[in-house]
Every structure is written in C-alpha cells, then in structure tokens.
Amino acid sequence: MTAIELLDLIARHTREILPGLDAHQFVASDRLVDLGANSVDRAEIAMLVQESLGLSVPRVELFGPRNVGELADLFLQKLDAA
Amino acid sequence: MPPEPVVTAMGVISAIGQGKAAFTKALLEGEPAFGVMQRPGRQWESAYIGAEIREIMFPPEIARQTLRAASLSAQAALVVMEEAWMEARLSDVDPRRIGLIVGGSNIQQRELMQIHETYRHSSAFLRPTYALSFMDSDVCGFCTAQFGIRGLAYTVGGASASGQLAIVQAAQAVITNQVDVCIALGALMDLSHWECRGLRAIGAMGSDRFRDEPTLACRPFDRDHDGFIFGESCGAVVIESLESSRSRGLEPYAALRGWGIAMDGNRNPDPSLEGETEAIQKALGAAGWRPEQIDYVNPHGTGSIVGDETELKALQACGMTSAFLNATKSLIGHGLSSAGAVEVIATLLQMRARRLHPTSNLENPIDPTFKWVKNEPIDHAIRNALTLSMGFGGINTALCWERHH
Numbered sequence: 001m002t003a004i005e006l007l008d009l010i011a012r013h014t015r016e017i018l019p020g021l022d023a024h025q026f027v028a029s030d031r032l033v034d035l036g037a038n039s040v041d042r043a044e045i046a047m048l049v050q051e052s053l054g055l056s057v058p059r060v061e062l063f064g065p066r067n068v069g070e071l072a073d074l075f076l077q078k079l080d081a082a
Numbered sequence: 083m084p085p086e087p088v089v090t091a092m093g094v095i096s097a098i099g100q101g102k103a104a105f106t107k108a109l110l111e112g113e114p115a116f117g118v119m120q121r122p123g124r125q126w127e128s129a130y131i132g133a134e135i136r137e138i139m140f141p142p143e144i145a146r147q148t149l150r151a152a153s154l155s156a157q158a159a160l161v162v163m164e165e166a167w168m169e170a171r172l173s174d175v176d177p178r179r180i181g182l183i184v185g186g187s188n189i190q191q192r193e194l195m196q197i198h199e200t201y202r203h204s205s206a207f208l209r210p211t212y213a214l215s216f217m218d219s220d221v222c223g224f225c226t227a228q229f230g231i232r233g234l235a236y237t238v239g240g241a242s243a244s245g246q247l248a249i250v251q252a253a254q255a256v257i258t259n260q261v262d263v264c265i266a267l268g269a270l271m272d273l274s275h276w277e278c279r280g281l282r283a284i285g286a287m288g289s290d291r292f293r294d295e296p297t298l299a300c301r302p303f304d305r306d307h308d309g310f311i312f313g314e315s316c317g318a319v320v321i322e323s324l325e326s327s328r329s330r331g332l333e334p335y336a337a338l339r340g341w342g343i344a345m346d347g348n349r350n351p352d353p354s355l356e357g358e359t360e361a362i363q364k365a366l367g368a369a370g371w372r373p374e375q376i377d378y379v380n381p382h383g384t385g386s387i388v389g390d391e392t393e394l395k396a397l398q399a400c401g402m403t404s405a406f407l408n409a410t411k412s413l414i415g416h417g418l419s420s421a422g423a424v425e426v427i428a429t430l431l432q433m434r435a436r437r438l439h440p441t442s443n444l445e446n447p448i449d450p451t452f453k454w455v456k457n458e459p460i461d462h463a464i465r466n467a468l469t470l471s472m473g474f475g476g477i478n479t480a481l482c483w484e485r486h487h
Contacts, residue, residue: 051207
C-alpha cells in the first residue's frame with residue numbers, strides 16, 4: 001500500500017465519521033482536530049483505519065502523529081513491520 | 083403552594099405515524115401497522131409480529147454527523163424532542179432551567195447485540211464509541227448536546243411503566259423548582275430477537291393464535307387475545323407550571339392533577355389486582371377526584387390474557403365503569419419503555435380532538451359491560467382522564483389528567 005492510498009483510506013473513514021467533509025480534498029498537512037474531529041471522533045477514525053488494514057496499533061503510539069500525513073506514515077511503518 | 087404541572091407540548095413517533103398530526107389522524111382512523119418484523123436483528127428462526135417504524139424523517143436541525151452516531155432509540159428521541167421543543171418554544175427558556183428525564187432501561191438491546199456479533203472474532207477493532215453507546219444515558223447525552231439542555235438529565239427505569247415514571251419524575255422536578263421546564267421522554271425500546279424470545283418464553287408476547295394473520299394478532303381486551311404485540315414508538319412530553327407556560331403564551335393541553343405509584347412486592351410478570359387498585363386510588367386521592375368524575379381511561383391494555391382481565395377488575399373495584407375505554411396498543415403495539423408516555427400523548431391528543439380512537443380487533447370484549455370504543459371512533463370531549471401503566475417487577479402507575487380550560 002502506498003502513502004497516497006493510505007491517505008485516501010484515512011480520508012474515507014474521516015468522512016464516514018464527519019459527513020460534513022464529503023467535499024473536502026484531504027492533504028497530508030490536514031489536522032483532524034482542525035477538521036472538527038473531537039477526541040472520540042479521532043479514536044473512531046483511527047480504529048476504522050486499523051480495522052480496514054487488519055492491523056492493531058497500541059493506543060499510546062497514535063498520540064504521536066500531528067497530521068493525517070504523519071498518521072498515514074505511522075500506519076505504513078506498522079504495515080511494513082508486520 | 084407548589085406549582086401545578088401542565089403539559090404544553092409533545093412530540094411522537096410510532097409505526098402509524100411521525101408527528102402529532104399524522105399520529106392523531108392514524109389513531110382516529112384506527113389504522114394499525116402490524117406485520118412480521120423486518121428490522122435486522124429482530125428475527126432468528128422466528129417470525130415475530132410487531133409494528134415497526136418504516137422511515138424516520140429528520141429535520142434539518144439535526145446534523146448528519148449526530149445521526150450517524152445515534153442508535154435507533156437516540157434517533158427517535160431526537161426527532162420527538164425537536165417536535166416538542168419547537169412547539170414549546172424552549173429556545174426562549176434559560177437552558178439551565180430545562181431538564182430531561184428519559185424513561186426506560188436496557189433500551190438498545192438490538193444494536194448492542196449487532197455490535198457484539200460484528201466484533202465477536204475481531205474484538206481488537208471494537209469501536210471506541212461503544213463505551214458511550216452501551217449506556218442508556220447516551221440518549222441524555224445526544225439530546226442535551228443537540229438542544230443545549232443544562233438543567234438536569236437522567237434516566238429512570240420501571241419496565242413498561244418507565245414512560246409514566248418519567249412523567250412523574252419530570253413533574254416532581256418542576257414542582258420542587260429544580261427546573262422551570264422538564265421534558266419526559268418515553269424512550270424507544272429496541273428489542274433484539276433474544277428479548278423477543280424471552281418475552282415469548284415467559285408467556286407475555288403473543289401470537290401463536292394469529293401467526294399467519296399479523297393484522298389480527300394485537301387484540302387487547304378481546305376474547306381471542308393471547309399476549310402483547312411489540313411496537314416501536316417514542317414520545318416526548320413537555321411539563322412546566324401554568325405560570326411558566328403563560329410567560330411564553332402557550333395553551334396547555336392538560337394539567338397533571340395527581341398520580342399514584344404502587345408496588346406489588348413481587349418480581350414476577352403477573353399483574354396484581356391489589357397493586358393496580360392501590361395505584362388508581364392513590365392517583366384519584368391526589369387529584370381529589372371521585373371515580374365517576376373520570377370520563378375516559380387509557381388503560382395499559384396489552385392483550386395479555388391475565389393482564390387485561392386484572393386491569394378491568396381493578397377499574398371495577400375502583401368504581402370506574404362509566405368512563406369510555408379504548409386501547410392505544412391495539413393500533414401501535416406495546417412500546418414497553420415508551421408506552422406510558424406515548425399513551426399519555428394519545429390521551430391528550432384525543433382530548434384536544436374531542437374524539438376517541440377505535441380499538442382494533444375488539445370484536446368480543448372480555449367484559450362487555452364497559453363503555454368500549456370499538457371499531458369506530460366516538461365524538462367525546464374528554465374532561466378528566468386516567469392513564470395506566472404496569473411493568474414487570476410489580477410496578478403500577480396511574481396518572482390523572484384534566485383538560486385545560
């Protein structure tokens with residue numbers, strides 16, 4: 001899976017949780033919190049991505065990424081390591 | 083003197099209609115909506131009969147983001163709350179002086195079951211919001227967030243008397259000046275096939291007799307009744323003092339003159355003549371009414387063989403044989419947690435319409451000496467009404483309503 005595909009996956013699940021973002025064009029520098037995702041929304045998005053990837057990431061590691069690009073990178077690293 | 087609680091607004095949804103206008107029309111036309119239930123999670127090696135809401139129409143004020151996360155019970159709560167909120171113009175009330183009491187416990191069983199099934203073999207991916215949604219008080223969370231309620235909000239449970247208990251609790255919150263306005267919600271009970279199976283196994287839910295004729299299955303007080311038939315519903319009742327209602331120029335539907343709660347001291351599902359009689363007499367005593375002053379009774383009337391019989395005996399024992407009687411559950415089914423509130427709404431809508439709705443399938447009443455509204459509506463201006471609920475665990479509630487004039 002490429003970084004772009006992973007960003008698309010994160011975007012898809014973010015739109016699922018926040019339907020108001022249907023028309024938003026996601027870029028790597030987007031911050032979920034700035035897009036209106038509260039802490040519960042962010043936890044839901046992260047879990048949906050993990051479910052789609054069949055990959056379980058410890059919760060503490062998900063606090064690191066500062067934007068969706070870094071979140072995609074984290075998931076890519078985990079996929080490579082798996 | 084403490085303020086006397088009045089009802090100033092209501093919101094309702096059921097299988098026969100959403101909103102007071104559609105609901106009233108369907109009630110008075112006596113058009114039930116029973117069939118073999120279709121909602122995912124309702125059947126498993128079964129063909130349970132019930133009345134399901136086909137589609138919920140959402141007002142634009144409720145965001146898609148909210149609806150996506152809301153359970154069926156929460157979605158129904160939001161739409162009836164919106165209807166009642168607009169009618170009572172609650173945006174003009176200090177949100178710190180508004181309360182919400184949600185009647186019902188363990189109301190979201192079907193959706194919880196579906197989540198358990200989805201994640202049975204992938205528990206690591208359980209949605210984090212399950213931590214919120216598994217609690218009934220999540221409905222309080224959704225509603226207080228949507229409407230900005232800041233006074234108080236919590237749930238009360240009393241099985242099938244939950245809706246009436248919520249009304250009593252809301253009235254108490256107003257009388258004791260905790261808030262100026264309190265909304266009582268009869269929450270939608272979302273049964274899974276497991277609860278249906280249990281309710282059938284314990285002998286409460288029908289219908290063996292009419293398994294192939296769903297429209298004939300729900301028949302409270304008829305000689306061929308064989309148990310209650312489930313129906314999805316939800317209702318919101320806005321309670322405040324007369325003074326508070328006047329400050330916003332509202333015309334109340336009715337005043338809550340008194341209520342009674344009595345326990346049987348019995349965990350069983352069986353009804354109790356003593357308990358029901360006690361609740362009715364307490365309510366009449368609180369209202370200061372003689373039994374003959376009641377001209378309409380909205381009974382619990384589920385279609386249970388022993389329940390229907392006991393309820394009529396209790397009315398007889400209380401000297402209440404001259405009042406008109408119909409059975410709202412014959413048209414909308416038994417909403418369990420919601421029933422008490424939705425039937426109060428049906429009562430006050432009939433009061434305002436000056437017309438009583440028919441009772442579906444009441445061909446041969448088990449006691450023909452009562453003043454039944456059978457298959458045709460009757461013109462009658464209700465003055466004083468009694469509404470009754472009974473729940474498993476031996477709880478009985480009775481409310482006395484006087485038309486506002």
